[in-house]
Amino acid sequence: DAGVIQSPRHEVTEMGQEVTLRCKPISGHNSLFWYRQTMMRGLELLIYFNNNVPIDDSGMPEDRFSAKMPNASFSTLKIQPSEPRDSAVYFCASSVTGNSPLHFGNGTRLTVT
Amino acid sequence: AQKVTQAQTEISVVEKEDVTLDCVYETRDTTYYLFWYKQPPSGELVFLIRRNSFDEQNEISGRYSWNFQKSTSSFNFTITASQVVDSAVYFCALSERETSGSRLTFGEGTQLTVNP
Numbered sequence: 005d006a007g008v009i010q011s012p013r014h015e016v017t018e019m020g021q022e023v024t025l026r027c028k029p030i031s032g033h034n035s036l037f038w039y040r041q042t043m044m045r046g047l048e049l050l051i052y053f054n055n056n057v058p059i060d061d062s063g064m065p066e067d068r069f070s071a072k073m074p075n076a077s078f079s080t081l082k083i084q085p086s087e088p089r090d091s092a093v094y095f096c097a098s099s100v101t102g103n104s105p106l107h108f109g110n111g112t113r114l115t116v117t
Numbered sequence: 118a119q120k121v122t123q124a125q126t127e128i129s130v131v132e133k134e135d136v137t138l139d140c141v142y143e144t145r146d147t148t149y150y151l152f153w154y155k156q157p158p159s160g161e162l163v164f165l166i167r168r169n170s171f172d173e174q175n176e177i178s179g180r181y182s183w184n185f186q187k188s189t190s191s192f193n194f195t196i197t198a199s200q201v202v203d204s205a206v207y208f209c210a211l212s213e214r215e216t217s218g219s220r221l222t223f224g225e226g227t228q229l230t231v232n233p
Contacts (some may be wrong), residue, residue: 037220047208047223060220095162105152106221108162 006030010096010109018117022084025112028077029098037106038071038081039095047095053079054101088117119144123224130199131232138227140209146170150200151185151192152210152221162208168192192219199231 009028017023029036037052051061053073061071068087073079083090093113097106120143130136142151153165168185176183180197187229196203206228210221 022174026206049220052220076164080153094161097162107164108154110161113160 008096008098008109010094010112012112014113014115015107016117017086019087019093020085022082022117023086023090023116024083025048025081025094025096025114027079027096027109028082029079029096030107031077032100034076034101035099035106036073036079037097037099038079039097039108041093041095041111042091050094070073082106083114086114088116090114091116119146119149119211119213119222121209121222121224123207123209123227125150125227126174126225127228127230129230129232132201133198134228135184135195135197136199136231138196138207138209138229139193140192142190142209142211144190144211144213146213148213150212152212153183153192153194154208154210154223155205156208156226157205162211165194199229201231201233204229204231 008030011026035054038050039047040050042046048063050063051071052059056073056076069083071081091114093111095108095111099106099109121183122141125139128136129224149170151168155163155165166183172184182195184193208226209224212221
């Protein structure tokens with residue numbers, strides 16, 4: 005099993021540019037989560053999907069953030085336009101439906117200058 | 118609302134010492150799940166353990182052990198005979214049954230440094 009795969013590992017972009025982060029969950033996992041990690045706020049849940057349907061997006065900071073899960077094997081998190089305060093590590097995680105453990109990807113380190 | 122508190126921001130020990138990382142949680146739910154994750158310097162988040170609220174038995178896995186006490190809402194993590202490779206940030210997390218899926222609320226994390 006390849007685990008949760010995120011791309012890119014690092015992204016450096018200029019303020020105002022669009023950024024798209026990608027995630028491939030573990031095959032057979034029905035829940036997918038996007039978390040953001042910063043020094044100031046720690047690990048925050050942005051949004052999660054169950055069976056490809058967004059269940060709770062209350063953690064999405066603002067309208068500049070959007071997430072999609074077009075099928076069971078792929079999800080994207082998009083920031084448009086990006087701002088320096090969006091700089092963080094973004095983690096994708098997946099789990100079997102229920103309270104089973106989350107399996108995290110290696111994260112995408114985003115730097116917005 | 119659920120909350121997880123890890124009061125120890127940083128801990129520094131010398132190799133072979135035992136160290137305990139504290140975790141206190143708040144929840145209104147009677148059924149919930151507690152987790153510990155490790156984040157080494159490389160940055161990935163590694164699952165260590167899951168406990169449900171009905172199972173208060175302590176668990177031991179090699180040098181790792183966990184003490185779950187509902188009476189004090191604590192789920193502490195002990196590393197015995199620490200090693201340099203244990204240096205990492207350790208996160209305690211809580212998932213309530215009422216929430217769908219495995220939505221986790223994380224504590225702030227404890228940075229453990231094990232010195233040779």
